[in-house]
Amino acid sequence: MTEQKIRVLLAKPGLDGHDRGIKVIAAAFRDAGMEVIYTGLRQTPDMIVNAAIQEDVDAVGVSILSGAHMTLFPAILDMMKEKGADDIILFGGGIIPDDDKEKLEKLGVAKVFTPGAPTEEAIEFIRKAVKAKNEKDKLV
Amino acid sequence: MDILNRFYNNEIRALSRIISYVENRSDGYRDLLAKLYKSVGKSLRIGITGPPGAGKSTLVNCLITEFLKLDKKVGVIAVDPTSPFTGGALLGDRVRINEFSGDNNVYFRSMATRGASGGLTTATNNVTVIYDAFGFDITLIETVGVGQVELDIIDNCDIVVVTIVPESGDAVQTMKAGLMEIANIFCVNKADRPGSGRIISELRQTMEHRKKDDDDWRIPVIPTEAVSAKNIDKLIAKILAYVDFVKTNGMFEIHRRKQIQKQIMNVLLYRFQRDFLESLRGNLQLENIINDIYNGKTNPYSVGDQLYNQFSKAD
Ligand SMILES: Nc1nc2c(ncn2[C@@H]2O[C@H](COP(=O)(O)OP(=O)(O)OP(=O)(O)O)[C@@H](O)[C@H]2O)c(=O)[nH]1
Ligand SMILES: [Mg+2]
Numbered sequence: 001m002t003e004q005k006i007r008v009l010l011a012k013p014g015l016d017g018h019d020r021g022i023k024v025i026a027a028a029f030r031d032a033g034m035e036v037i038y039t040g041l042r043q044t045p046d047m048i049v050n051a052a053i054q055e056d057v058d059a060v061g062v063s064i065l066s067g068a069h070m071t072l073f074p075a076i077l078d079m080m081k082e083k084g085a086d087d088i089i090l091f092g093g094g095i096i097p098d099d100d101k102e103k104l105e106k107l108g109v110a111k112v113f114t115p116g117a118p119t120e121e122a123i124e125f126i127r128k129a130v131k132a133k134n135e136k137d138k139l140v
Numbered sequence: 141m142d143i144l145n146r147f148y149n150n151e152i153r154a155l156s157r158i159i160s161y162v163e164n165r166s167d168g169y170r171d172l173l174a175k176l177y178k179s180v181g182k183s184l185r186i187g188i189t190g191p192p193g194a195g196k197s198t199l200v201n202c203l204i205t206e207f208l209k210l211d212k213k214v215g216v217i218a219v220d221p222t223s224p225f226t227g228g229a230l231l232g233d234r235v236r237i238n239e240f241s242g243d244n245n246v247y248f249r250s251m252a253t254r255g256a257s258g259g260l261t262t263a264t265n266n267v268t269v270i271y272d273a274f275g276f277d278i279t280l281i282e283t284v285g286v287g288q289v290e291l292d293i294i295d296n297c298d299i300v301v302v303t304i305v306p307e308s309g310d311a312v313q314t315m316k317a318g319l320m321e322i323a324n325i326f327c328v329n330k331a332d333r334p335g336s337g338r339i340i341s342e343l344r345q346t347m348e349h350r351k352k353d354d355d356d357w358r359i360p361v362i363p364t365e366a367v368s369a370k371n372i373d374k375l376i377a378k379i380l381a382y383v384d385f386v387k388t389n390g391m392f393e394i395h396r397r398k399q400i401q402k403q404i405m406n407v408l409l410y411r412f413q414r415d416f417l418e419s420l421r422g423n424l425q426l427e428n429i430i431n432d433i434y435n436g437k438t439n440p441y442s443v444g445d446q447l448y449n450q451f452s453k454a455d
Contacts, residue, residue: 004164005254007160030223030230032228033228036228036229037232037234037250038235039235040235044239053156054156054247083153084153085153
């Protein structure tokens, strides 16, 4: 009889200062019964991965509007590998062209959401991905 | 490598996993904790509580900085409420915490209250034990001072700092909110705001009147400005002075012994509750019972007797 909850860290890397979008998502995730750790603006990949490890989250979501997604996402993935935390699901959203979206998902970003995607879609995605991850964990 | 070995090798990932394991009450968590108890007893546990938005996290950030200067390893537990309606929680205290990453001497964990009665006390307590075993000299616990949450803090701390702000209203309101009884130190944060002078002198007067005899600890009222780290040195000095005071007069030990007594009760209550509910699973026809009570055929007390007797006969 465990009392497990889905834990998600939401962060805003890079220099743009808009956090309204990510706050809306944070509230939606909470309303879906998740524990959301919000870390705020201007987070470096290092800070994001350290926080994800300390908070032992199932997934990390980042929002990137600045156009720096092709450097920030890979930097976060690298940092996760370096710290042995690449089992944590990385997803994100922002203004990201389809080409880049494909490249990023090949690199290991579990899912890239484009603007206007309903929050239900993200919630559904996380639930499924976390479930799959937990089943894999059990086997080890 | 076994997770406990990794934990004792100072591996952060192992520490984090163990906390989740215990927080989730995963199989075997009690054995794990039992082992960790062998290496505890050194960490000083400081509680920071107060109304929403008083600046608790900003203060925690200042305290981390100061304790690092004193060469201390610091673990933080930041507790925020779980929504009783959805079971979710928004944990936002990290926003106020500076970048200490890369610094293995600071660890910050956000926790949601999750709801099980007595659960928070137990879960918070479990994490303090884990921190202690990991070697943190200082454990900082932030909780919002609303409802019952702040009562949990006294069960898990050696010292409680109550943070209020000029906007919190007068001393009477603070008293009503139940924050007065649990404070060992008062911190009037946002002292840069208008009205701080009034609330500081009001609180000081009230504290003077509450002192029962000369040997009592004089509860200090310290104005702070956490955003600019003003007066944090005074706050730290008072915290350390308090610890000295209670260690000298024996209250420190008495307090810890009382906490241990409570923990025993909490551990037992949790298990009884859990076993009892488990034993009911499957054969509890709750819908029918509710129907019968609603229709006046029986009542919660008779039902309780019946279920309890079933349970005690079961073994
Ligand atoms: N003017 C002023 N603002 C402050 C001071 N300390 C903190 N704040 C601001 O108060 C707001 C709330 O600060 P937090 O540290 O998040 O407060 P909190 O008590 O942890 O809030 P909750 O955890 O949400 O209850 C932030 O915008 C801070 O920048 C201060 O000394 N003066
Ligand atoms: Mg806070």
